[in-house]
Amino acid sequence: MKQKRFLIIAGGFLLLFLVFIPSVHADSGQTYEVGTDSLNVRSAPAHSAEVIGQLNDGDRLVVFDKAFGWVQTYYYGQVAWVASDYLFAVNGVTSVNQKEITVTADEVRLRTGPGTQHNILGYASSGDTYTMVKTSNKWNKIILNDGSVAWIASWLTDTSGSNHPAESSENNNHATKQSGGSLAGYNIVLDPGHGGKDPGAIGIGGTFEKGIIMDTADNVAKQLRDAGATVILTRKDDYFIPLEERVRISNAYNTHAFISLHYNAYPSLAINGVSTYFHSGGDDRVLASEIQSAIAQKVPLKDRGVMQKGYHVLRENNDLSVLIELGFITNPYDLDTVRTAEYHNNVAEGVVEGLKNYFNE
Incomplete structure (x- = not known):
């Protein structure tokens, strides 16, 4: 049996905390368990506050106060805050936000x-x-x-607020197909990589990744909207967005899929092709496979397949998420191809088709 880590490290610490905390809410001292992987522990009740540690699924903490969707506890003797949505009571079935x-x-x-x-x-x-x-x-x-x-x-259930089709009782597919393959009711966060002071990959002739990616993102966003999806862009022009903010944007919406768009680079000019990344298995990998397969059938670049990697925007994301590397701007053939309007349109068609295949089959 897995031994669960407890946030209050020792009984002596707990006694010290109780002595020096003058007043807390009525449910103070209640023990809660973490119900998600990689839950950040922060110095204040805000997503912008400093991360001072992390908790994993099954870890426990004692709650001393609550504010604005956060709970206050202690982390190695330091006052700390944790988002309450991912906690549930140990001695009962109630979550902090029931x-x-x-x-x-x-x-x-x-x-x-x-x-x-x-x-x-x-x-x-x-x-x-x-x-x-x-x-x-x-x-x-x-x-x-x-x-x-x-x-x-x-x-x-009524918690998702989506129009995701019902799970079939006839087969093992996760959804029944919607009429016409529409993406109506789905919220897609589209993340054009890099921007501003961050040029991203640098290719042949000093080509910046950030200079190509927005053309691709605009095409993908248009075709997603044409298919009925609601599209949220993490950036709409050439300006810098921190990785943490990109994840915060995704987590702030009822996001059905987060898609990060990139172009790649490598010291060898011979390396080329398109690949799609996921962080965890399960649904993330299924979505990555659907999108990679659809794009590979529509563009002339090498199909490098799906790969697992711990990119920040995938690792820290609470939503279904993938990252697509759409070609190597250090490869002459790839670079010439990805600069064309036809390529941007074909990529957009592939992303839309991959999402439809995932959600509607």
């Missing part, structure tokens, strides 16, 4: 884990209500009537 969810479709599968690859425990019907204790990659962990736990797709 959420009751309602199922919005019939014959919805209850699974043993957060993804369609996990075994089916049973089924829920439209109108059934459950207490949610955590969320992971668009799946909700819920408490069943007998006290056991199960996972349900968030797009089939």
Whole structure:
């Protein structure tokens, strides 16, 4: 059995804290458990505050105060704050921000884990209500009537606010196909890499990655909107956006997919091609595969496949997310190709098709 780490390191620390804290809220001292991976511990209750540590799924902390969606605790003797959305009570089923969810479709599968690859425990019907204790990659962990736990797709409950199609009871696909393959109801955060003081990759003739990527992003955004999607751009022009802000933008919306667009570089002129990256397996990898396959069929560049890597915008993102490297600007053929309007349009078609294949099949 995995030994869970406890944020209050020793009993002596806890006694010291209780002595020197004059007043706290009524639920002060309640122990909570982390329900997500890589949860940042910050010096103040704000996403812009300094990160002083990290917690992982299953770690525990004692809450002494709450404010603005954050809880106050202590981290190695230092006052610390953690976002409350990812915590649930150890001695009960209530989260810090308690959420009751309602199922919005019939014959919805209850699974043993957060993804369609996990075994089916049973089924829920439209109108059934459950207490949610955590969320992971668009799946909700819920408490069943007998006290056991199960996972349900968030797009089939009233917590997601999306129009994601219902999970089929006839097969193992994660969704039934929507009429016409529309992306209506889906929020896509499009992240053009680099910008401003950050040129990104530097290619042949001093070509800057940031100078090409916006043309691609504009084409992708237009075709996504034409397909019915709501598109949020992390930047709309040549200015600098920190990685943390790009992730914050994604996490601030009811984001169904985050897509970061880039061009690559390498010391050898011979290296070329298109690749799509994901951080974790499961749905992220499935989406990466769908987008990579669709783009590869529409552009003349080498298909380098899907790869796993811990890029910040993927690793720190709470949403479904991928990063696409759309060619090497250090390769003469790739560079000539990616500069064309035809290439930008073909990439956009591939991204749209990949998203449709993921969401609507």
